[in-house]
Amino acid sequence: MKQSVSVRTAGNVVLALTIIFSVLPFLSMLSAALQPQGSMPEGIQFTAHPQWSNFVDAWNMADITPLLWSSTLLVIVVVPLVVLFSALGGYAFAQLKVPFGRLLYMLFIVGLTIPFETLVTPLYYEISGMGLLNTRLALMLPLIGLNLPFGIVWMRSCFEQMPRDLIEAASIDGAGHVRTFRSIQLPLALPAVSSLGILTFLATWNQFLLAVVLVNDPNKRTMAGALQAFVGQYQTDTVLLNAGALLIMAPTMLLFIILQRYFIRAMLAGSVKG
Template sequence: MQQSKTTRIAGGVMLALTVLFCVLPFLSMFSAALQPQGSMPEGIQFTAHPHWENFIDAWNVANITPLLLNSIILVVTVVPCVVIFCSLGGYAFAQLKVPFKGLIYALFLVGLTIPFETMVTPLYYEISDMGILNTRLALILPLIGLNIPFGIVWMRSCFEQMPRDLMEAASIDGAGHFRTFRSIQLPLALPAISSLGILTFLATWNQFLLAVVLENDPNKRTMAGALQAFVGQYQTDVVLLNAGALLIMAPTMLLFIFLQRYFIRAMLAGSVKG
């Protein structure tokens, strides 16, 4: 009984420390965003007269309105493509007899091991040679390709755990592979698909490096790319930088707050299947 109580206390302490470790950076950013512009905030210092107008100024300075539209278009395009391609590909690797399946799957695994930063320069020259530099396609196509290796591995592990009895019963009833995938496998894979969609959304929305490298026009970059507007050649406006960063993070934070139950359920289901 004593050991169980000690375990609960230790678990509570670890949970409190984890929450504190996660919340402190946001408190520091929030307090810095409310300071007078041009100042250099240190640590967590809340002023008696918070400058809420800093958020409006940060929105205007970074011209976030077109960047918000760009990010929405990017997410609406990339996330469905990744989910569809990876669901079909994961099902093919798990259930179908594909020539050289092992070799092709090994290439996807290799894609997971390559550091993202090493591909930025080749991507720049490739996109430039294709003539789509500084367009929305310059971000859409690479982001789809970069998210597919993880999505294929994720969905393959999900479809491999599907009950074989359902496959055999569908085959006896005369269902083909596509009907089996659409009517039987896909509904059972919804937790893994939803978690893949959420993770792809986060990776796409928070993309900064590609937006800065592949988009020369600041108005064609993403919300994350707006942070570049607060970094000058000789100085950085720390107050507006924190205010802008909070504005950029707001959609993802709201998404997690409203969908946290489904996100945790999807992650747990995906881990069990994987």
């Protein structure tokens, strides 16, 4: 009994420390963003007269409106295509006899092991050779390709866990692979599909490096990709820098707060079993 209490106490202490270390950076940024412009805030110091207008100034100075539209358009295109192709590929590798399927699947596994930073330079020359630099396709195509290896591995593991009895029953009833995938397996895989969609959204919305390397027009970058230009322009004004950074992070934070229950449920239901 005493041992279980001590274990629970230790777990609560670790959880409390984790929460503190997670919240402190945001409190520090918020306190700095509410200080008078031109000041040099140190630590967490909330003023008696918070300058909420700093967020409006940061929004206007960084011209965030077109960046918000650019990021939204990128998510609308990338996330559905990645989820669709991953579901189809995962089903094919798990349920169909794909020629050289094991070899092809190993290539996707290898794709997961390659550091993302090593692909930036080849991607730049490839996109440049295609004449797509400084276009929205310069971000959409690489993001779809970079997210597919994880998506296919994720969905394959999900479809491999499907009850064989349902698949055999559908086959006896004359259902082909397309109908079996659409009417039986895909509805059962919705937790894995939803978790993949959320993870792809986060990876797309928070994309920074590709937006800076492949797009020169600031209005075509993502909100995260605009951070470099914002820092370069206002690096001497710590207050506006923190206000702009919070504005850039706000959509992701709001999405996670709203969907955290569904995100955790999807992750647990769609997790890969060892």
